[in-house]
Amino acid sequence: MPVPAPHPDARAVVTGASQNIGEALATELAARGHHLIVTARREDVLNALADRLTERYGVTVEVRPVDLSDPTERTKFADELAARDISILCANAGTATFGPVSKLDPAEEKAQVQLNVLGVHDLVLAVLPGMVERGAGGILISGSAAGNSPIPNNATYAASKAFVNTFSESLRGELKSAGVHVTLLAPGPVREALPDEHEQSLVERLIPDFLWISTQHTAKLSLDGLERNKMRVVPGVTSKAMSVASGYSPRAIVAPIVGAVYKKLGGD
Numbered sequence: 577m578p579v580p581a582p583h584p585d586a587r588a589v590v591t592g593a594s595q596n597i598g599e600a601l602a603t604e605l606a607a608r609g610h611h612l613i614v615t616a617r618r619e620d621v622l623n624a625l626a627d628r629l630t631e632r633y634g635v636t637v638e639v640r641p642v643d644l645s646d647p648t649e650r651t652k653f654a655d656e657l658a659a660r661d662i663s664i665l666c667a668n669a670g671t672a673t674f675g676p677v678s679k680l681d682p683a684e685e686k687a688q689v690q691l692n693v694l695g696v697h698d699l700v701l702a703v704l705p706g707m708v709e710r711g712a713g714g715i716l717i718s719g720s721a722a723g724n725s726p727i728p729n730n731a732t733y734a735a736s737k738a739f740v741n742t743f744s745e746s747l748r749g750e751l752k753s754a755g756v757h758v759t760l761l762a763p764g765p766v767r768e769a770l771p772d773e774h775e776q777s778l779v780e781r782l783i784p785d786f787l788w789i790s791t792q793h794t795a796k797l798s799l800d801g802l803e804r805n806k807m808r809v810v811p812g813v814t815s816k817a818m819s820v821a822s823g824y825s826p827r828a829i830v831a832p833i834v835g836a837v838y839k840k841l842g843g844d
């Protein structure tokens with residue numbers, strides 16, 4: 577059973593839709609004719625996106641400003657999704673912090689777990705019963721190559737992505753005969769466009785240009801992968817090589833090497 581075709585009553589949901597990969601996923605879904613629910617915290621940015629997509633592709637776009645790291649807001653949104661006909665869920669929103677956990681703000685670390693882990697898990701649990709009952713659905717989860725191995729100085733992020741990577745690939749195994757596709761997007765570095773030299777973040781300055789993959793290419797590849805029920809989408813040859821290296825090299829060897837690189841991202 578393929579991922580459901582667009583239908584006026586069905587909605588494809590994209591979390592973290594206000595920029596980068598999420599915005600590209602929402603745009604690509606709209607271009608394929610899907611009506612959408614887009615969510616993130618910045619309502620004005622989402623409203624502008626919704627107007628653009630409706631004007632360009634003629635689709636309905638519902639805007640939901642939600643802080644997915646807030647359990648009350650997240651539950652309210654999950655309850656709404658559980659009651660709707662959700663054809664596709666792109667559980668994409670996620671944030672990262674860099675540096676030793678002991679020096680990072682505990683509140684921010686906890687919020688990151690709420691968003692990266694429960695912001696995926698709660699929404700999947702909300703849409704899953706309806707998808708299984710209809711025998712059709714698509715779930716795309718944005719994990720990361722960072723979830724393949726331990727990463728000192730990026731510990732909360734790497735651990736949160738290890739959770740969603742494993743959750744996604746396990747769930748796919750359970751749903752193969754249920755008609756519900758589950759695909760993990762596990763990219764290396766992805767960004768919208770090459771920023772001006774003076775506006776580049778430390779991460780952008782440390783990662784060479786040839787390693788970056790565009791958000792548009794990532795979105796297309798991810799949705800094509802979901803259509804084919806691919807287990808994991810890793811955009812770009814370099815990301816694939818990094819992914820294999822981090823997935824299969826001994827963890828005790830990988831951790832200090834990667835940790836030294838991420839130490840720089842933490843400001844040292």
Ligand SMILES: NC(=O)c1ccc[n+]([C@@H]2O[C@H](COP(=O)([O-])OP(=O)(O)OC[C@H]3O[C@@H](n4cnc5c(N)ncnc54)[C@H](OP(=O)(O)O)[C@@H]3O)[C@@H](O)[C@H]2O)c1
Pocket residue numbers: 591592593594595596597598615616617618621642643644645646668669670671691718719720721722762763764765766767
């Ligand atoms: N880009 C990469 O190189 C890369 C590599 C590997 C994995 N990934 C994963 O891919 C996903 C998307 O990455 P990205 O680079 O596009 O992310 P991004 O540019 O940092 O955007 C994050 C999105 O999540 C939303 N968001 C942040 N905090 C939120 C909260 N508390 N509640 C609800 N929404 C929240 C943001 O919107 P608001 O600020 O409006 O809330 C934004 O739309 C993430 O899960 C990331 O970990 C990205």
